[in-house]
Ligand SMILES: [Ca+2]
């Protein structure tokens with residue numbers, strides 16, 4: 001830690017990240033420094049990732065949502081997040097274009113990574129999203145959105161699929177873009193007061 005040779009990012013990763021995100025070299029280098037400080041091993045474990053989410057959602061149960069997000073970011077499936085996966089994830093979820101974000105949302109909902117989303121997966125993610133909503137807020141939700149199952153049914157209906165059918169990525173993105181409510185239901189948004 002703290003010595004210049006080990007904390008500098010490799011040229012190769014830097015070039016790669018500049019191409020795949022719109023972040024500048026300075027931004028990437030600064031994040032890398034922070035990442036190295038917080039995570040000297042260079043890898044984020046699922047447990048560390050859960051703790052990050054728990055800090056963001058102190059009033060709710062963020063565990064299962066964090067586990068799904070982790071899975072969607074761990075693109076090489078090795079059970080940890082390296083710096084590259086972390087930055088690309090950050091890019092997709094914070095500054096990326098809508099379609100990029102929706103591609104990510106698709107991977108979040110595609111729990112078994114088979115390239116399709118079925119209704120069971122939608123229900124599973126809706127359950128995780130519901131747990132992110134603080135109890136007090138849950139009680140103020142509209143009647144047709146106040147349980148994970150109702151939310152899953154409502155969301156699934158926008159795609160006009162039967163319960164035993166499945167959704168490809170393009171169909172998912174199209175359905176969400178065309179329906180404001182679907183866009184809202186695919187993630188947790190605090191209620192507007
Ligand atoms: Ca990984």
Ligand SMILES: [Ca+2]
Pocket residue numbers: 109110111112113114115116117118121
């Ligand atoms: Ca799937």
